[in-house]
């Protein structure tokens with residue numbers, strides 16, 4: 307099955323009225339902070355399940371209404387018994403215990419809806435991939451240990467679910483169950499793995515997982531999708547939008563009668579889902595979303611899609627010949643002597659391991675300093691690959707990451723937050739110390755430089771793949787926020803060299819006077835209407851402005867010397883890359899420009915820093931406005947990102963000017 311547009315749809319439109327979940331389950335980490343029925347944050351005195359026979363309940367509700375709505379399902383689906391039998395998560399990898407609980411809830415709903423499970427490949431219309439995932443049909447060429455491990459975990463999980471259901475029914479749980487006795491549980495678990503989505507709150511934090519009704523669950527994947535989705539509550543679900551999409555039988559997918567069935571009375575509680583066009587979609591065209599991170603190179607996307615969903619993607623991006631520019635860059639290696647024996651995939655695995663190891667230092671061991679040191683080395687140094695040729699000769703190959711390689715992009719993202727945390731840790735230690743203030747300012751510059759580089763690099767790739775607009779809206783807004791926090795630093799006064807300098811009062815008239823971004827933003831705040839026909843126009847205005855400003859501030863941002871940033875001549879315009887793509891030896895650092903020389907007079911130094919600060923301010927506001935504009939396309943005018951930008955701008959008194 308698939309989903310097609312019922313009419314021509316321009317970019318940046320909602321495609322459907324909010325679709326309610328068929329079932330939801332909170333992750334273990336959010337069970338005590340969010341309501342298990344509607345997923346909203348819990349009040350200080352939350353409600354327990356009604357008719358709870360045990361004082362040790364694992365779930366909480368935000369209201370009596372949510373408790374009376376959801377508690378019957380909690381008990382009758384045997385989720386309650388599952389919690390008591392398995393209070394700790396069973397597996398650390400897929401399927402998670404959250405998937406098992408969601409499956410138990412769904413089995414109950416399916417039973418109520420149809421009463422039988424005659425076709426384990428499609429249950430109540432939803433595809434399960436049961437045979438493919440469980441190795442019950444001839445596999446293509448991918449069989450490996452990981453797949454066997456996955457099917458083993460699914461069987462273990464299904465057995466645990468069956469034991470919970472027997473406990474609920476008062477049956478003997480000490481008997482050895484045959485696999486056939488928990489095949490329904492296994493099939494529904496496969497259905498969850500095939501159809502579920504992570505459900506996020508408005509700050510992008512994952513709360514749990516959910517399976518949604520057919521209009522959403524029939525949507526296939528593409529690595530060049532034309533739609534994305536957002537979550538909304540019953541309260542902010544908007545006007546009376548009709549469905550602009552409808553399910554259709556795919557050419558290859560033989561849909562049995564059962565596929566027509568829809569579970570009546572979907573759960574009314576919990577976040578609903580709305581699809582949004584991120585490209586213009588023609589009537590009858592298939593609506594496609596992405597199931598994976600689009601900033602990964604083809605080989606990684608394909609491997610993830612196979613291991614999670616059991617299909618090989620043949621979308622136009624994956625099938626393009628020659629490879630698309632974006633996929634070329636995401637896996638490009640710079641070298642002067644790569645021979646035929648260079649194993650790109652093996653090298654990619656090694657680089658990803660280095661990246662993960664550095665990120666682990668930051669996230670698991672709270673050591674952002676070590677993380678940033680490792681990543682600077684990963685980006686800057688030559689890597690060596692020793693290759694054994696067929697005639698027994700060892701060849702030493704030197705290579706470097708391309709600045710648009712996917713490992714580089716992830717490194718920029720991590721470095722932007724690692725430097726930010728190092729800076730705030732220093733100030734938290736002693737905010738009065740001059741040394742700490744100076745280092746914190748330097749970290750703030752690096753953080754701003756990396757977030758600008760991430761946004762600039764992704765924007766460069768957007769020209770080859772326009773669906774990158776979804777992560778890009780966030781990258782530009784974050785770059786704007788990081789630059790603004792640098793502009794607001796009190797450290798600027800230290801550049802006055804003993805002179806008295808007046809504090810700059812930033813206002814809208816300092817933004818630029820060349821583009822219409824601010825006027826358009828004010829208009830978007832005032833009128834809730836679609837602004838997306840202006841996409842090309844606004845993008846070109848934005849690029850014109852920032853191409854002007856960036857060369858004025860880049861030297862200052864990277865002035866602290868050393869590190870990878872000195873390699874990057876311009877974070878927005880990547881023309882400088884053309885001269886460096888073939889040889890590692892050309893990949894030298896360039897001298898920074900625009901520094902205020904020590905010999906300059908105090909007056910010049912103050913003047914220089916004053917201008918720099920104004921330029922940085924202008925750039926930050928442009929990035930914020932453009933990020934907000936992109937977010938209105940992807941998520942509508944009331945997205946959390948839009949509110950965040952509005953908030954930041956109103957603090958600067960920008961919106962009233």
Ligand SMILES: C[S@@+](CC[C@H](N)C(=O)[O-])C[C@H]1O[C@@H](n2cnc3c(N)ncnc32)[C@H](O)[C@@H]1O
Nearest residue numbers: 307433500501523524525526527559615617619
């Ligand atoms: C959420 S379902 C999508 C609807 C599904 N096609 C159906 O008939 O119900 C996800 C499953 O659809 C199939 N699928 C999705 N996108 C695909 C694609 N681009 N190529 C091949 N199969 C795809 C895979 O089997 C995947 O596990």
